[in-house]
Amino acid sequence: MTPETLRFAAVMLAAGIGIPLLAALNARLGARIGSPAAAATVLFVVALSATFLVLLATGGTRALASLPGQPKHLFLGGLLVAFYVLSVTWVAPRFGVGNAVFFVLLGQMISAATIDHFGLFGAIQKQVTLTRAGGIGLMAAGLFLIQRG
Incomplete structure (x- = not known):
């Protein structure tokens, strides 16, 4: 593996x-204050503040000027993040953090394999082989076993 690959792997x-x-953390905050939506709002305010500081520190503010010309569907990522945060903040205290995150992980694997297979959104195209499909199947089987135990 190259140093760049190791660096990317470590970040992810x-x-x-x-x-x-x-x-x-957010599930606990939502339970303590009595509102998963309020906890999610606080999370987004903190996240926006942190990302804005990174934007300023890296000189990325000029990039904001090109936003109006971008395809509108590229902004759906914000809605997906909001859905994830709201849903995990509400579900995790009722279903368990491990269960909630494992289903998220399973969904991520299925979605990532689909995006890679078809090269969607400019992703590098990587076929879903029998081995990759088998890995996702093993993960689903592991989920079933975890749920039973």
Whole structure:
């Protein structure tokens, strides 16, 4: 593996570690204040503040000027993030953080395989082989076993 590959893997591993933490922390905040929607709003205010600071620090503010000319469907990512945060904040305390995140992970694998297979949204095209499909199937089987136990 190249150093760049290792660096990318480390960043995404850290992001993956953060997903259950985000779910647990925001679910707890939502339960303590009595509103998953309010907890999600707080999360987004903190996230917006952090990303705005990164935007300023990296000089990315000029890129904002090109936003009006972008295809509107590219902005749906914001709605998907809102759906994820709202749903995990509401579901995790009732279903368990592990269960909630595992279903999220399964959905991510299915969606990622589909995006890669068809090269959607400019992604590098990578066929869903029998091995890749089998891996997703094994993950689904693992989910079934976890739910039974």
